[in-house]
Amino acid sequence: MTHFVANMRTSTSAADSTKLQIEQCENSNINSDTNNTVEGAAELSSYDLVCLGVGRGSTAVYSNQTSSAFALICRSTGECILLIDIGLGTIFAFQKYLKTTDIKARQVFVSHNHTDHSGELPVYIGNEAVKSIVRIYCYASVQPRLRHHRCAELNSSTTDFFKNVQWIMCNELQDIELDSGDSKSKLKIRVQQSQHSELCAGFILYENDQPILSFSGDSGFNAPFYTFLWSAPTILVDGRITTSYEHASFNEILDFYITRADQRRVFVYQFGVESEKPTFPDNTISAVSPGQVIQLLLPTDTSKVIKYD
Numbered sequence: 001m002t003h004f005v006a007n008m009r010t011s012t013s014a015a016d017s018t019k020l021q022i023e024q025c026e027n028s029n030i031n032s033d034t035n036n037t038v039e040g041a042a043e044l045s046s047y048d049l050v051c052l053g054v055g056r057g058s059t060a061v062y063s064n065q066t067s068s069a070f071a072l073i074c075r076s077t078g079e080c081i082l083l084i085d086i087g088l089g090t091i092f093a094f095q096k097y098l099k100t101t102d103i104k105a106r107q108v109f110v111s112h113n114h115t116d117h118s119g120e121l122p123v124y125i126g127n128e129a130v131k132s133i134v135r136i137y138c139y140a141s142v143q144p145r146l147r148h149h150r151c152a153e154l155n156s157s158t159t160d161f162f163k164n165v166q167w168i169m170c171n172e173l174q175d176i177e178l179d180s181g182d183s184k185s186k187l188k189i190r191v192q193q194s195q196h197s198e199l200c201a202g203f204i205l206y207e208n209d210q211p212i213l214s215f216s217g218d219s220g221f222n223a224p225f226y227t228f229l230w231s232a233p234t235i236l237v238d239g240r241i242t243t244s245y246e247h248a249s250f251n252e253i254l255d256f257y258i259t260r261a262d263q264r265r266v267f268v269y270q271f272g273v274e275s276e277k278p279t280f281p282d283n284t285i286s287a288v289s290p291g292q293v294i295q296l297l298l299p300t301d302t303s304k305v306i307k308y309d
């Protein structure tokens with residue numbers, strides 16, 4: 001069995017070390033020899049990914065650090081095209097790292113109805129849907145949980161907070177278009193249920209039919225699900241120091257990575273606070289940090305892309 005190495009060093013704060021300027025990945029808090037580059041002439045997609053937080057369930061409440069969330073940014077315009085999860089602390093982190101008070105994303109994807117992934121959804125809807133359309137993407141079976149449980153506080157006899165909310169419900173392995181705001185960049189996602197105690201789904205994001213990002217949501221280690229995620233050149237996976245049904249361990253993720261011939265850039269998130277950030281052997285996987293900017297790549301060999309028809 002392979003082993004990660006616990007990281008006990010003092011970390012530079014994301015606010016000091018990372019700016020939302022278009023940077024090469026090696027300047028974005030990732031060691032350039034760990035997996036920022038992919039063999040071959042990898043071309044850039046049109047998008048960057050900004051990490052807003054890596055917290056697990058209790059992190060925001062007990063440590064005042066943001067739950068796990070990410071923002072997909074159009075590199076040419078700086079606009080947030082997709083907010084990926086919206087747990088506790090997400091909106092504040094959005095303003096902090098993107099340096100804007102305009103927190104409206106073109107759309108939001110919510111993986112499941114746990115506070116550290118959807119806790120700020122009612123606040124976001126309550127403030128933004130009164131001004132314009134809010135598009136919420138989620139796994140079809142997750143939507144009733146979000147609407148009737150998470151957002152129950154928005155039920156009002158005087159104000160219809162859901163009038164401008166569009167729920168886009170995604171079925172497994174179904175291509176669902178996103179609004180990219182750019183006719184030359186067609187975006188779509190394909191979701192699949194993960195392995196978790198609460199109904200949850202991850203996704204693959206495509207630009208012009210080429211996979212550019214996979215996101216696990218919360219998930220224990222599940223080889224078929226990880227194989228699904230492996231379609232994209234950049235992968236975000238939920239990881240913890242110990243394994244459980246609900247969350248994969250760092251060792252399980254690393255072992256799966258090493259067994260694959262088609263290696264990817266794999267970034268582990270949801271490990272907790274920065275002092276708990278793991279490190280891994282060189283030229284393998286990495287742990288992402290809040291404020292970190294990752295340039296998303298196009299596949300180097302589209303013939304190796306796994307298709308689910």
